[in-house]
Amino acid sequence: MATADQIKSLIRSYSEEDRERFYSIALQVAAHEAKQGHATLAHEIRELVDTHKRRAHQGLTVVPFPQELKGLVVSESPDIPFKSLVAPQTTLDRFNRVVKEFYQRGKLQQHGLSNRRRLLLAGPPGTGKTMSARVLAHELKLPLYTVQVDRLVTKFMGETSAKLRQIFDIMVQKQGVYFFDEFDAIGGDRAMDNDVGEMRRVLNALLQFIEQDQSDSIIVAATNNPKLLDLALFRRFDDVLYYSLPDEGERKQLIELVMGTFLASRFAWKKVLSGCDGLSQAEIGSACRDAIKEAVLHDRSKVSATELTTTLNQRRQVYSRL
Template identity: 85%
Template sequence: MATADQIKSLIRSYSEEDRERFYSIALQVAAHEAKQGHATLAHEIRALVDNHKKRAQQGLKVVPFPQELKGLVVSDMPDIPLQSLVAPQATLERFRRTIKEFYQRGKLHKYGLSNRRRILLAGPPGTGKTMSARVLAHELKLPLYTVQVDRLVTKFMGETSAKLRQIFDIMEQKQGIYFFDEFDAIGGDRSMDNDVGEMRRVLNALLQFIEQDQSDSIIVAATNNPKLLDQALFRRFDDVLYYSLPDEEERKHLIEIIMGTFLASKFAWNKVLSSSADLSQAEIGSACRDAIKDAVLHDKSKVTASELISTLDQRKQVYTQL
């Protein structure tokens, strides 16, 4: 049967409405039962998890985009709660404010005010910008529409602006979170020497579309380098959130979330936190999952600090080869 730690973690994650962790722990229980020779029970647990995920997504269907935008916009229904987002408290509070304003937007409208609808996320790769968009979609119970900005920009004059107009027109029809990653590809500074006339027209069109947008959708844009963005864009956003590499407390919280019941009871936190310094949230998450995979493949239920440090060091070695 499930261990005491797993049972407590299941109850805790359920009470905190942390679905992702609840599913993860339930699947850990299934794996434990399978190793004990209880294959039927393991299969039933996995089936229950799969069915619950499907029911959770049935409440809101993701409507496909028109054929002419196929490949430019990816539709998804994320299932990641705010508790899974590791970021400074100030950033989390601003996310909560955006969520609160969305659900009470009717109250704001009575006073001639509008809820935050345009959010700019800026920071190094792997620090949680994309995950933030997914979390926001889940918390607002809206579909996530990710605009593939690299595919949006074409060599044909006028085509990029035309496709942008289509996307903004659809925002009126299909409420959702519209996520523009690598936003600087279309929002670059017009004063830069290497700028070309066509991209200036694209930016001018983008500024106009954002200004005129009156939909109920949320626009989330992300950039790894905010210095590349045209200054006029910043005034179009209701909030700008800056991301950075996680501090020691955030790294510990992230590791605890991902490792779950795989975390050994006696864990050398000082050494692990030292080894995880200078790594992004995404890199630490990958190292944790690598350590869990190794444990599963070696029929182990716990991951020691030294084993996690090994996978963290593997992530760091990538940069030494550059």
């Protein structure tokens, strides 16, 4: 049966709402049982984990917005706790400030002040912008509404401003965290030579909507390239947070978080951390999960530094071919 440490880790991860760590430990228990010759039990545990993951993904549904906006906004109720976010302490502190101000917004309003409601997240792909929006929604106990900005522009060129107005009107009715990914698709610099008149009108409308928004919802916009954004947009946000590839300390923290009890007791950290060079948080996390899968499939309860370095190198090789 599962060891005492595994049982305690399962209970601890469940109480801390750390879903990924809970899954990781459960799969380790499955590997342990398989090694003991309990193949049926191991299979049942893996099936339970897979079923729970599928149900979690099924929580991603289309928001019951007006029919003409169907497919442009999706909704989910994230269960990713704050501790899962790996970022510089300054970034974590600023997110904590958003949460604190949200829960004490009544006190601020008594003094004519408002809580931070508009955040702009900028940085390379895979560095944690989308995850930050999910963590924020979980901490604020609000649904996350993701606006498919690229679809909004390509599908409704000529009607984009009207669709945006509808979304901002709904923010008043449906409180939540509204996440605008690929924000530069509608927030591009108006001075760019290749800009078209319609997109300039969209940007002007967007600036007005953000300025006039009086809802209790949180607006989070993300871009991979802040240099593409119009400078006027930056003044409309309460906070601008810049993301980057993880440093050595953040890499180690992320690996420990994802690997959990699969991490071997003797681990060649220097070799592994060096293998993370150039990889984003998302890519390192994926490499960790790949290594865990290999361990589970081979009925092993631990992942060595060599095995993790292998999956990290596989991720790096993708870029060497570009």
